[in-house]
Amino acid sequence: MSILALGVDIGGTSTKLSLVDRTGAILKRAAFPTQGHTATGYQDALVDAVEQLLQSAPYPLEGIGVGAPGCDPVTGYISYAVNLPFSAPFPIRDFLSERLCAHTVLVKDSTAAALGEKMWGGARQMENFVLVSLGTGLGSAFYINDKIVAGGHGLASEMGHTIAVPNGRKCFCGRNGCLETYASATGLRRTCQELMGQEILPSALRELPQSALTARVIVQAAGAGDPLAQMALENLARCLGHALASVVLQLDPEGIFLSGGLSNAGPMLAERVAYHMDEQLLPAFRSKVPVEVSWLGADNAGTLGAAAQVYLGLPVL
Numbered sequence: 001m002s003i004l005a006l007g008v009d010i011g012g013t014s015t016k017l018s019l020v021d022r023t024g025a026i027l028k029r030a031a032f033p034t035q036g037h038t039a040t041g042y043q044d045a046l047v048d049a050v051e052q053l054l055q056s057a058p059y060p061l062e063g064i065g066v067g068a069p070g071c072d073p074v075t076g077y078i079s080y081a082v083n084l085p086f087s088a089p090f091p092i093r094d095f096l097s098e099r100l101c102a103h104t105v106l107v108k109d110s111t112a113a114a115l116g117e118k119m120w121g122g123a124r125q126m127e128n129f130v131l132v133s134l135g136t137g138l139g140s141a142f143y144i145n146d147k148i149v150a151g152g153h154g155l156a157s158e159m160g161h162t163i164a165v166p167n168g169r170k171c172f173c174g175r176n177g178c179l180e181t182y183a184s185a186t187g188l189r190r191t192c193q194e195l196m197g198q199e200i201l202p203s204a205l206r207e208l209p210q211s212a213l214t215a216r217v218i219v220q221a222a223g224a225g226d227p228l229a230q231m232a233l234e235n236l237a238r239c240l241g242h243a244l245a246s247v248v249l250q251l252d253p254e255g256i257f258l259s260g261g262l263s264n265a266g267p268m269l270a271e272r273v274a275y276h277m278d279e280q281l282l283p284a285f286r287s288k289v290p291v292e293v294s295w296l297g298a299d300n301a302g303t304l305g306a307a308a309q310v311y312l313g314l315p316v317l
């Protein structure tokens, strides 16, 4: 008999939900804004959204998979997420499990994206790959020897806070020069603003108010040939490519996948990241590790990955 998994992707801007079958097809979806709630208001909105989706579910629910930033998969708490409406650690796994009487699993959002890529995306045949999620920040997941690398404390894969530029840009974590201050939507915007002050290149972006200068607008401008936007995107690709070269030298993955909102920049970005990565690799590693945009698409990767956790815990059919 067919079964369904519910994938919940909790992001800083919106919370997305999808009912997903075992083939990775999304049968129903829903979304609501993450912001603008108290902690209990958010919990109620989440339960309402799940219940509404389940009312129209054609098959029984096997479980709920949740992907969230700043969470601890072992305890089931969201404990460190600056953009979410929880001022104190929140036991989201047990909360959903009890309120909805459903088996619930929780992983970091970037881990969820990697599990989705493994189950239904470009990593299906791989036992070693790296996923980098380029959103407001930079999330990462390492899947090595056919397992997610969790580390000794469940804290592994914080690539976004490795130092890319010593004494570089201030990061919200309190340190300077973290990779995500350069390679993320926020980083792209900061680079663009800096270049506007340093370069005399013409750019339609100079006409925009600061609030309209989003990563999406910069990516679109780069695609349309804007030289300043292209320079900003190239700087991002160089920074990320060089950081990934260190990862490749240490882990020798079979592939690298780019996920998150910025991956909408498409093959152009992946190609430039691969170029800059290759130029920093030892000859034996060059041109062996493809860099691709996630096969699941920026809009669906989060909920598909969250749902994949449920299926990966089940016996293979």
Ligand SMILES: [Zn+2]
Pocket (backbone or CB within 6 Å): 160, 161, 171, 172, 173, 174, 175, 178
């Ligand atoms: Zn940092």
